[in-house]
Amino acid sequence: MKRYLGELRAKLLADLASRTSRRDGIIHPLCRRLLARALRLPPDNDFMRDEWIDNDVGFDPEELERYQRGEQ
């Protein structure tokens, strides 16, 4: 019984992941919200926080143009 419950749980999780990974239809936003809530980490133990990544805002297109031309 334990084996089948484990397999059922894993299949349900895979199904949820599959629905979350589509961008069409009406169910996927709901699945995304559900999964986002389930996967949210507690702020005091959020091991994915990283100062460099969290503060990255990318570049300006002009900044990249200048860089590509060797101007900075």
Place this chain on the structure above:
Amino acid sequence: MPSVANPDPKQTDGKQVTINRREGVETRNVLCATCDISCNVVAEVQKGRVVRVRSSDNPIFRDNICMKGALAPKAFAHPDRLMKPLKRVGERGSGQWEEVSWDAAIADIGARLQSIIKEHGPEAWAVSTSQWNTATDHGLGRRLMNHVGSPNWISGVALCAGNTAAINRMTYGWFPMADIVNTNCIVLFGHNPRRNSWVPIYSQIRRAQARGAKLIVLDPRRSSNAELADIWLPLRAGTDAAMCLGWLNVIINEELYDKKFVANWTVGFEELKERVTEFPLERVAKITGCDPEQIRAAARMYATTGPAVIPWTPITDMQRNSTSAIRLHSILRALCGNLDIPGGEALQGFHPDIIPESSIEMHEVLPPEQKAKQLGSDTHPAFTYRGQEKITACTKRVWGYEYANQVTGCFMANPSALFRAMAGEGPYPVKAFFALGNNTLLSYANMPLILKAMLNQDLVVVHEQFMTPTAQLADYVLPADSWLERPWLHDTFGWSSMVRPSEQSMDTPGACKSTFDVWKLLAGALDRPEVVPWSSIEEFYDYRLEGTGMNWQKFSKTYDVCFGPVEFRKYEKTGFATPSGKVELKSSVLEDLGFDPLPYFRDDPPADPDLPLMMFTGVREDEFFQTAQRHVPELRERKPEPLIFVSPKTANDYGIDEGDWVTISNHTGEIVMKAGIRNAMPDDLVRIPHGWWKPEMPQGLPGLSGALAHADAQLCPDDDEYLDREQGIPHLKGIPCRLRRCEPPVEAMR
């Protein structure tokens, strides 16, 4: 840095501060190919440029981004990016080039390659690629080579995952993927996923630990994962196989294995049982340097807290006993009942509706007499045609494909044997060498041999984004596109049934072209245009996706991930894809090839008093993937110089202070690096970072942008004592060396 015009209030709750909205920004869903993990990320596009790469909006992939990926817009906008085909005009390695058109380059390359093939045979043409860089290869390189008649294709996967795939198949016919999401116990053999390296694996491990899963780490260093482990076994570098034999000794003697599975689904248990009696814990403790009671505790934890996983690790791939150690991982998985169950090791075929790259490769057209010429297959056949063809009928029976290739590692030539042939020391000459997205010179063992091999070629063609040390030795350097500039259909290299699309985010700059384009153009130049008949990569993807009922455009707009069907214990219906149909604890394939069919441990050669220390290499640093990214200012600022790590005692023994420059040398070569003193390192072991060169240094010989002074491959031997017997891959985890303080190199003084 830009100002943020319109922060999304929903996304500024402290969790997703990185997701902001800017005026005029469009987004594309892409797969980051900065490393081979391929994280789902979002590219923000403004005025036709990717200006930012950030974490995916899909919660499955949230935060799966590292600093290397985030800096990709700048990395690919670097002023030294190759934009036009270059033809060598001086001596090889002189650094003298002229710009030419693609038409002129391909016409000359085709004519010269045809001439070499006419004189020496098709086997005189060799190719080396790394598939994450050359993402749009999709097996087309193998396809063209197979039609032309050359079996001599190599890749970095020969010592990183591809070889693991090939060896796993000898035990149970397929290469499994660890289901960390559902597991109760994770075993890391030297692998050390972190926040900025192997990000999704790091995230999955930490999440599993947060819900109570156990973590066992085997690593000579007190790594960041070791610090978080339930059990840390600080084993001596390169002794993974002995450790696994010790675990099996405990698991079998204490009857902790899955008796029903062993009785019904394995062959060779009694022989294996006899073999592991040769490895009592006292002996294993002596070999590995670990406490026998800790070894026993770890074996018990793995066997009793299942489902458990031993995820693939690049560490075990690179050892003298790699074949045995990889097989021992497989055997532990099988004996403890972890195969193809939730939280265990998933055996998935290819996606049933999408044409796999294995079919694109068309290995069936390469004649048997050409397959027999594959270099290295006589002495080290495990992942060559000779080794893998013994299970092609089995993979056809179970998984539907005769030449099923996983992680592109199942029908490769042996790299060391190839380089010897290129250097004129092989059974026949190899005179044309193509490297696509692969910094060959720095990516395999015995760099002095590779240099000699490249200098002995009649034609060297390199397809690259930057002028790497390998490119500096080419006749032609062809400018390559990047993952921001091309569409991509990623099938996890056949490792799982998961398929993901990546949208093109910006126009390809200059005259850069994709690997798909290179193979298509070359097929035409070799008078074989029918081999690559698709007019564009989108048309090629349409062909591969036909079974889904979608074309590329629709598929890429519909999916972040297209999963294959989820099924467990499929072997109960099909058997395993081995000659016996069962898990072969005693491998009939290895026995047929003339090797010990049971796993074993081969100790180090006798110690050399001139080389009193041991080193290990192959290490990935947060800032760099393999030999790339040294040109990115932000990353070099964090890590300006190659840095070895030694323990305080070792540093003291050699009179080395933090930040001193040192030479590290052995009988293969000598390099210089800076020294870092770390408490986490064991005594007498030196950690060497992988793949160093300095793009800012002079190109061409004699220095090759610092590669000859700094690349770890200069120190990696590939003579028999340092090669795994069955595969012929090098031992990179425990190489004898010496250390000496030295003056800083000239470039570091500036």
